[in-house]
Amino acid sequence: GNSARKVNFGAGPAQLPVEVLETIQNEFLNFNGSGSNVMELSHRSSAFAKIIQEAERDIREILTIPDSYAVLFLQGGATAQFSAVALNFLNLKPSKTADYLVTGYWSEKAAKEAEKFGKINWVVPKSSKYQGVPAEDTWKLSEEPSYFYYCANETIHGVEIENIPAVVPKDVPIVCDMSSNFLTRPFDVTKYAVIFASAQKNFGASGLVLVILRKDLVENNTNKSIPIILDYKVQIANESMYNTPPTFSIYVANKMFAWTKAQGGLKALNQQSASKSSLVYETIDESNGFYVNSVEKNYRSRVNIPLRIVTNGTTNETLEALFFAEAVKSNMFELKGHRAVGGIRISLYNGITVEETEKLANFMRTFQAKNNS
Ligand code: PLP
Missing domain, CATH: 3.40.640.10 (Type I PLP-dependent aspartate aminotransferase-like (Major domain))
Known part of the structure; x- marks a missing residue:
């Protein structure tokens, strides 16, 4: 099943x-x-x-x-x-x-x-x-x-x-x-x-x-x-x-x-892509610098979103590792960034639903609430 x-x-x-x-x-x-x-x-x-x-x-x-x-x-x-x-x-x-x-x-x-x-x-x-x-x-x-x-x-x-x-x-x-x-x-x-x-x-x-x-x-x-x-x-x-x-x-x-x-063709998929990426970028932008995406806003990808977890002004790889482990427990996989840049990467291709993206955004908020000391 x-x-x-x-x-x-x-x-x-x-x-x-x-x-x-x-x-x-x-x-x-x-x-x-x-x-x-x-x-x-x-x-x-x-x-x-x-x-x-x-x-x-x-x-x-x-x-x-x-x-x-x-x-x-x-x-x-x-x-x-x-x-x-x-x-x-x-x-x-x-x-x-x-x-x-x-x-x-x-x-x-x-x-x-x-x-x-x-x-x-x-x-x-x-x-x-x-x-x-x-x-x-x-x-x-x-x-x-x-x-x-x-x-x-x-x-x-x-x-x-x-x-x-x-x-x-x-x-x-x-x-x-x-x-x-x-x-x-x-x-x-x-x-x-x-x-x-x-x-x-x-x-x-x-x-x-x-x-x-x-x-x-x-x-x-x-x-x-x-x-x-x-x-x-x-x-x-x-x-x-x-x-x-x-x-x-x-x-x-x-x-x-x-x-x-x-x-519904590209019109519908365009809307889905906009909705999904907004859910993630809003979560990042409302995190007060806990989640950081460093791409200039005009060029932010709606499809691949690289980010870092930052605490006390520095990248926190320990928390990133915990993020991957906790995500897996919630059935969310493959969130590790490319080896060339490290950190987290969220890819939102057409096979990912809005509902799945909502779950991820909720997970990110909960994770921050638990770990942002
Ligand atoms: N171009 C872009 C933008 C890609 O993301 C990739 C693969 O991830 C490639 C080219 C290379 O594609 P392929 O592995 O199918 O040769």
Whole structure:
């Protein structure tokens, strides 16, 4: 039964809605009369074709993706896209350089990977602690970059950028890593050249990355030495099936997109994300400095909330350890911060309910009342 399920506030792979897991369970031995599990179906079968086509149709509907954009279901996670973006697009302009806005661990990784393939311009200086975004009038933008890259939500540092930065000229192709906040808020696909998101946070199982990209940019690509599975032109021509795609993860994504629509689409999930994150930030802000989130308010992530417990002006790791232990006793798991930053991290992906977040916020208040001497 469900009573044994833990509430998982981890950064991913994340908790999925229990009703989605139950549907998968019901179909596990015999998918749709096929007599097989989905993972046993040929990726060339009509039964699987229906799954990937439905998934594409639904995500196109959810995000209003125009036909001028391709939707790809690829392997290698978001990390593979760090290389693919550079290999496919660094030479879009004669400058053969790209601008990277580095605002945390993941955009830093992307910039360093891209540096293997060409000249990368860091728009803002490297930081040792990412807690926001430097003022746009301090940015050093290139004259004519092949593209501008940023990460919409830094999963470890909890820095979220709501809109495409206004200083980036309108004709510069925008590449965005939306892995951790994908499907938590609406956005205008047509403002981007490439969007990618790995599945294990908001739409299912790891091993799958969704890539949405402008087809015309791919046609202009002149790099002849791209590893074939990272070559967007090849993947578009083969409809994500140059080789065997991650069929089971695509099946789970299909279920999650159907669930997203049934929730009321991005409008509803946007509201849920706002409600859940407000519950936690209100608890932090009303704690008189017991819980501390150091991100500038405009850039606070609604999805990943890193925080420290502070007593007498210093970080209290003993109380943080007690916090994790007490949380586990209340069936709340995976609250430990990433090893790169320490402390506590609360991840509020789409599979976490408002009710579960209320319980966590109540737990935080009770914990403070008991331990804030
Ligand atoms: N980008 C962001 C924002 C992430 O949070 C992650 C993983 O947590 C990645 C990229 C890497 O994703 P993957 O492990 O699917 O390669």
